[in-house]
Structures are given as C-alpha cells and as structure tokens.
Amino acid sequence: xxxxxxxxxxLIKEKRETATLKCYPIPRHDTVYWYQQxxxxxxxxxxxFYEKMxxxxxxxxxxxxxxxxxxxxxxxxxxxxxxxxxxxxxxxSSLVPNYNEQFFGPGTRxxxx
Amino acid sequence: xxxGEEDPQALSIQEGENATMNCSYKTSINNLQWxxxxxxxxxxxxxxxxxxxxxxxxxxxxxxLDTSKKSSSLLITASRAADTASYFxxxxxxGGGADGLTFGKGTHLIIQP
Numbered sequence: 313x314x315x316x317x318x319x320x321x322x323l324i325k326e327k328r329e330t331a332t333l334k335c336y337p338i339p340r341h342d343t344v345y346w347y348q349q350x351x352x353x354x355x356x357x358x359x360x361f362y363e364k365m366x367x368x369x370x371x372x373x374x375x376x377x378x379x380x381x382x383x384x385x386x387x388x389x390x391x392x393x394x395x396x397x398x399x400x401x402x403x404x405s406s407l408v409p410n411y412n413e414q415f416f417g418p419g420t421r422x423x424x425x
Numbered sequence: 426x427x428x429g430e431e432d433p434q435a436l437s438i439q440e441g442e443n444a445t446m447n448c449s450y451k452t453s454i455n456n457l458q459w460x461x462x463x464x465x466x467x468x469x470x471x472x473x474x475x476x477x478x479x480x481x482x483x484x485x486x487x488x489x490l491d492t493s494k495k496s497s498s499l500l501i502t503a504s505r506a507a508d509t510a511s512y513f514x515x516x517x518x519x520g521g522g523a524d525g526l527t528f529g530k531g532t533h534l535i536i537q538p
Contacts, residue, residue: 343523354513355468357525367523402468406523413458414526416468 314338316417318403324423325393333388333420337405343367344386345404345414346378355402361386393424431514431529439537444501446532448514449494455517457490457497458526462511471499471512504536 317336325331337344343362347355348371357370361380372378375393380386390397400421404414431448438444448457459471474481474490474497481488487500501508511533515526 345523345525347525354528354530355526357527360523360525362523368525370525400465404468413470413473415470416460418467421465 316403316405316415318401318417318420320420321418322421322423324425326425327393327395329393329424331390331393331422333390333401333403333422335386335388335403335405335417337384337386337403338407338415341405341407341415342384343406343408344380344384345406346372346386346388347402347404347416349400349402349419350396351399353399358388390422395424398422398424431512431532433532434530435533435535437535437537438504440504440506442504444504444508444534444536446499446512446514446534448497448499448529450497450514450516450527450529451495452518454492455524457488458515458517459486459488459497459499460513460515460528462513462531463509464511468513501534504534506536506538508534509536510534 319334345360346358349355358372360368364380375391378388400419402419404416406412406414456475458473460468462468472483474488485502490497511531513531514529518524
C-alpha cells in the first residue's frame, strides 16, 4: 500500500539559510499534518491543513510557513534557520480530518550547521 | 493544549514477559492513540481508543482508557525482541477540525532476548 512520501530524506543547511520540505500524502487523503521531533524528544505538532486550508496551528515558529497545494501535497518552508531547528520533521496524512488515525511518513532529517 | 506524560521512561524486560506502559493527560480528549517508533525512524500507529471506550485489543496489544483519571495504559503481551522501540501516547483534543496530536514523552522499551 502507498505510504506518505517525504523529500528530501536528509538535508544539511547553514545557519540563516532557507529550507523547503515536501510531503506527498497517501492517495485520497485530504488532510496533512507537520511535526517536529528534536533529538531525544517527543514529536511536537506544528501545523495542519484540510482541503488546502490551514486547520490547526501548534508550536510553529514565525520563521516557518506551510501550505497545501491543489494536488494535496504540502510544503514546509523554513527561513533564517537556526541551530535549534535541527530535528526530524514528520508529515502525516489522514483521510478525514476529525479524530482518526494519522499515517506518518519516514521523516526528513534536517541538520543546521 | 493537553499533554501526555508517560511512565516509565524506560523499561527493560525479558523476551516473553508482558510490558505495561502508562500515559496521563490533562484535559478532555476525543481519542488517545499509541504509536511505536524505532530509533530515528517514522512513527507507526498501533491503536486508537475513543473517549467513550474503556478497553481495546489488537493482536498482542491491549489498551485501556480511564477518562475519570485521565490515564491510559498499553499492555504488550508475550513480548518479542522486535518489540524493542519507543512507545508514545498521543491525544487528540475535542476541538474539531484537523487537530494535531499532542504526544507524551515516550517509554523506551528494551526486550532482552
């Protein structure tokens, strides 16, 4: 069965650079979620989209923005990168937004030097 | 937002024994979910229990939910070496929309062969 696809899988950036992470949800899934997991930490919810509209917002820094496109894929844009942004970034998708299982992608490991 | 707290933080048992992990949260929820994560990998959904359910089974997994105590437990019976992983509980708020999950700190489970 098709799973959530994230690209790139690994990314190395310098401080103050920008990064764009992409997420392709499971086919027919209309809801996308972004999470950040620092080393040894639990995942932290950043933001979610349903039918291309922002739905819920968590602890997403102002330097980050995201959107969901007409084909339901999503991109997380990160600017003015800081060392503390080094983390695993997960995307998850679900078929309907409310109170259902979220399927997680393999994650993008971002390292900021 | 509510936060799940788990105990123990780490658990080491012999293969074949049962493993029990606990999770507590602070506010009302729509559902509570358990996820497994192998080191540095993606999150795998194990089971979802809704607020009007008290117990749920899936294979060797048994989850209980006590909304009066705002707590849940995950029991893995007849553990195997392959069960070695971190286990997270995650709650979803009753706010509607594509609510993000709030994860607990996780329990690192080690199954000794």
